[in-house]
Amino acid sequence: MVEQWTISEIRSKLLKGAISAKELIQELLSYIENHNSYINAYLTITAESALKEAEEFDNNRKLLEEKPLGGVPIAIKDCLCTRFIRTTCASKILENFVPPYDATCVEKLRKAGAIIVGKTNMDEFAMGSTTEHSAFGPTRNPWDTDRVPGGSSGGSAAAVASGMAPCALGTDTGGSIRLPSFYCGVLGLKPTYGRVSRYGLIAFASSLDQAGPIARTVEDLAILAEVISGYDPKDTTSVKKEVPRFSEILGTPVKGIRIGIPKEYFQHSIDPEIERAVEESIKVFRTLGVDFVEVSLPHTDYGVAAYYIIAPAEASSNLARYDGVKYGFRSPTEKPDLMEMYLNTRAKGFGAEVKRRIMLGTYALSAGYYDAYYIKASKVRRLIQQDFLKAFEKCDALITPVAPLQPFKIGEKLEDPLALYLVDVFTLPASLAGIPGMSVPCGLSSRGLPVGFQLLGKYFDEEILFRLAYAYHREIAYSPQIAILS
């Protein structure tokens, strides 16, 4: 039962006293216990602190009433720091790392009354599109447990899709919220870069990383986005901009909104069911009075190349701090030798994909290659930004597929990193430009796998994405299903 509930259902049941916060958490915890073993969505389950926090709400009704998310369980991706809760980034190197601080977005959720039930699996340091690159085993897609849930926020998306959490936080660097949300049939928002503080988000690529919500309904997604957004003096790249009340503008009519269809996104070989889902949704939007216009984003094809220079370059530097000196894993050495300690620690502490990207990034920043790689990629990035700015002169939002492929089998592409990188082809450009993007589910394909589409908006215009997604779901009478677990 509890696995089906949305945030507003949970809130109304708690406020009516239909269920106590403790009962709710207990029920959810036992549901998680039954299903997590084969989905592997959670790396850490915080039963004790969750129950304690729930009791506090039961003992203090005023608190429950005042806090907008009072008593609402949430799952947090394991690259977001949680005070006194182990935060691993799904890496051996941080296996036992317990931060003494909360990420700002986590702190905001706690202040709003949310109860953290656990930390979710991911590709190690968020590097991957399948959640197979976790030091603690892959997460399985709840719709077909042989298949990948997408990544890197696969644990969060799978938890929400399977009912192991009503909502979750993920992070998105090149599609890491949008792709798993798509593959798991839930909603996921990557906010505008600068909308949500990055403080406490363990950096993969600082100029791209952004935390965002994952949920089963547009309303829930909007409530979470409202709570976690806003300027943070601890992150100078966060932007001083008022946060709209996303949850209050959902019903605004979408008639007259103009959506652009970027032709480059449809020139790829796309899974026909995915393409059909986008086409069908366009039809639905037309009936709502939305106008469509074809636009061009000519540098789309360079996105993957630029991303796989910039992100690894930043990562190679961001991950340098994991050296065995101060915290985290330290490999024993034969001799008391600093270099040996560094080499062993990093060789054993990092997984293959992380090491691959550190190598890539180190190479791209090296003397003699910096201009040819990093600088060139930065120029491409600016061209991609300009593509979007130009397109948005003609339209208010864009519609695209989220990925060219439906969820594939676990292990299927593990030996071919390049093929995996190409899964991100439709999500990377928005990350490089810093614009907001949302994954919107349509339902299930003939194979019983989720399909959906991606909406992209102008800088700081998450509002239009919420309005469009809400209108679409209302029009098709979308009702979120919990992946049926065998």
Added chain:
Amino acid sequence: MKYEAVIGLEVHIQLLTETKIFCGCSTRFGDAPNTNVCPVCLGMPGVLPVLNKKVVDFAIKLALATNCSIAPVSQFARKNYFYPDLPKNYQISQYEKPIAEHGWLEIDTQNGPKKIGIRRIHMEEDAGKLIHDESKPVSYVDFNRTGVPLLEIVSEPDIRTPEEAAQYLKTLRDIVVYLEICDGNMEEGSFRCDANISLRPMGSTELGVKTELKNMNSFKNVQKALEFEIRRQSALLDRGEKVVQETRLWDAARGVTVGMRTKEEEQDYRYFPDPDLVPVVVDKEWIDEVKNTVPELPRDKKLRFMDQYGLPEYDAEILVSDRHLADYFEETIVRFNRPKTVSNWILTELLRELNQRECSITQCPVSPERLAELLQLIDDETISAKIGKSVFEEMFSTGKSARTIVEEKGLKQVTDTDLLEKVVSEVLEQHPKEVEKYLGGAEKVIGFFVGQVMRKTQGKANPKLVNELLRKKLEEKRSK
């Protein structure tokens, strides 16, 4: 062959901010290890740097004082290298876009003033400190210094001799101390210097192969290391050998430089713009705001003191060596406008008292007003200069004003003619022999009489008046 040295200096100064450059931790020196630290300066996962505005203020201040142009937009960059005292394994510094460039400062050389170009000034964070256990193969790391703000000042290779190098450093240090952005302490490492030096045949305009010298912790050592390096490189070139481009460490104990690593062994720092920090935007308003806090610089002040107050260079140099001493001087002048007299008093009496008590001019118990009052008392002959000196000591130890001391101790000069006439008559009566001598033409005896009168008046008699009265009385005797 005769060679010319081409020298450029890189100076790192530790800034006197209360807090670190990217977090709120204290910059205090000497605290217990790892007590002034937080997740940010420890480089823990997920934390982010936030720039301390004061550091930019200080950088702008120095840029203005060294005639640099200030970049409207500058950028932090990451300098990547692994070392246990560097928690993130990269140092946040500036690379392609430093805060200030293209400046100069003027130094005094044997051949008159000389301009030395400043190539760039940039902001960066300091690293921590390793402490090695000598008895066990264990090293400890103290992160208290991690994130203490630094400015790096890179000169153009305009310096030609070790003396000029020392002079440049002295001038630069005087400036940063004057600006109150750094304490200028070279031994403790808050003012550090590396040097680049190459030789070329006299008259040539091409640059030779340079070496970089490190580990010099005083002006004298910089000068000595450069002198040694000139000899070493000259000898190599004379023998037809080549100078190897390398970093060399100065060994002060042995008085030699020792090769540390060659160019091939240099690290590739893989600089790139730090994505965690937005570009630093400095507008005219900000510069103007800082401009108001830039004081007159030591060299300008020295020249002005010589010109305006007619002071000798020696006096001016000492007075401006400390900004507060110079202020003290000028505040005294306002109330007692005899610059040379004031300078003499400050250079001898005041500095002696300060040195004895080991206190700085800012802690001086005698205010400029009070010094001026004392000098006025001497000037208008209320007290003699000699008594003035003992009054000054008294002022220092008691904190009382000169006037109070003079009154309490009855030190006022006796200028009462009737009283003095009586004393003079007494003295002359008591020493008839000396009177005879005087009348016999030995006029020098007058000094003896003055001494006697002073004794009888405990030194309080106005010597000028005593002289006059003595002569008058003695001449009277002569004409009798």
